[in-house]
Amino acid sequence: MAARMDLDGRLIKPMTICMIGAGGFIGSHLCEKLMAETPHKVLALDVYNDKIKHLLEPDSLPWAGRIEFHRINIKHDSRLEGLIKMADLTINLAAICTPADYNTRPLDTIYSNFIDALPVVKYCSENNKRLIHFSTCEVYGKTIGSFLPKDSPLRKDPAYYVLKEDTSPCIFGSIEKQRWSYACAKQLIERLIYAEGVENGLDFTIVRPFNWIGPRMDFIPGIDGPSEGVPRVLACFSNNLLRREPLKLVDGGQSQRTFVYIKDAIEAVLLMIENPDRANGHIFNVGNPNNEVTVRQLAEMMTQVYTKVSGEPMLQSPSIDVSSKEFYGEGYDDSDKRIPDMTIINKQLGWNPKTSLWDLLESTLTYQHRTYAEAIKKSMAKPTAF
């Protein structure tokens, strides 16, 4: 493997990374990248390893010995501190992060995103270890613009909706809107990490992902996850397309999101890992401001792309409207619009996303079709028990 240089032309020394939540969507892509392109070693902690199995076996893989899986629930496992001590850097990805859980399992959500992250921060701080913590774009909540009158011309002014790490406020709904339990827990852990940095010198980087999507995201209900489970929108819509049922648009699908391809976003994380001097002490938005759509437009685009990659005809009525109460239950609320400001990540790491929404959906839905179409057909052909 050729010697790796950082952005300032210095040689990058191989390091050991303790990655918590390595078996999830982002973790699996990050492990893949680290194994294929770097000499770094990964201590991969998670309760599951299905999404990284292909990196762990067989022993003949070129990176064998550089990735070690530890089946650990960080809620209660005394091995955690030892593993953090063995590493140069800890990356914490572990969390409950599906909106269907925020208002239905608010206690688990708050414990997972705040309480369970506390020992990780403490062990890093006490042992002088660097921490990259995964927060979320949800900490911004709603845009200022969403509170302006519908016809106000200021709604078109980016000052009222573009989200900036160092100046935008965090605007959540009332306490009974339990949707915000996740965002609020993530905000408090960000504040704690920031305070550890200021008061105790913790070397930290906080990442705020803006809807990273791609292969291996979440699960397809009834195939590799519970039939009644509700994953994030990419997997919900993929599931509908695979089963040839209409895509469900929550409250008319008017909310807006910017989607970034997981492989672009992982490039940004690798830059953070390998350029500590440029990344420490910073909070980074990581998203693609050019890929903005309403959820309704996303549904239309996914339907078109899926028709192309599967060769199956489009349904007569490709989508239906559902209320958020019906879909998520009491206490749901939504972010109206999420456009990341890219100034800080651009200046510090020179990173820019590359992949258009159409292209990323094409590669992702090709993967979904190849991975799940047969299994879905088989499961739908089975007679249902009465």
Ligand SMILES: NC(=O)c1ccc[n+]([C@@H]2O[C@H](COP(=O)([O-])OP(=O)(O)OC[C@H]3O[C@@H](n4cnc5c(N)ncnc54)[C@H](O)[C@@H]3O)[C@@H](O)[C@H]2O)c1
């Ligand atoms: N994917 C996105 O677009 C996105 C957006 C915003 C924030 N994030 C944040 O990024 C992080 C990773 O997200 P993801 O999309 O990969 O989610 P994911 O659910 O696929 O991955 C999280 C992983 O953490 C593991 N985990 C959870 N609790 C654990 C515990 N107590 N002990 C050990 N392992 C545990 C899970 O088993 C899972 O494999 C999360 O913190 C999430 O809040 C992701």
Ligand SMILES: O=c1ccn([C@@H]2O[C@H](COP(=O)(O)OP(=O)(O)O[C@H]3OC[C@@H](O)[C@H](O)[C@H]3O)[C@@H](O)[C@H]2O)c(=O)[nH]1
């Ligand atoms: O079937 C569906 C699923 C979802 N939706 C809508 O699609 C939008 C996006 O939903 P997602 O499930 O991807 O989740 P959100 O973008 O709201 O939040 C996500 O953002 C950042 C991360 O912290 C988390 O991964 C998650 O909280 C929401 O407006 C939701 O209401 C549908 O209209 N239909």
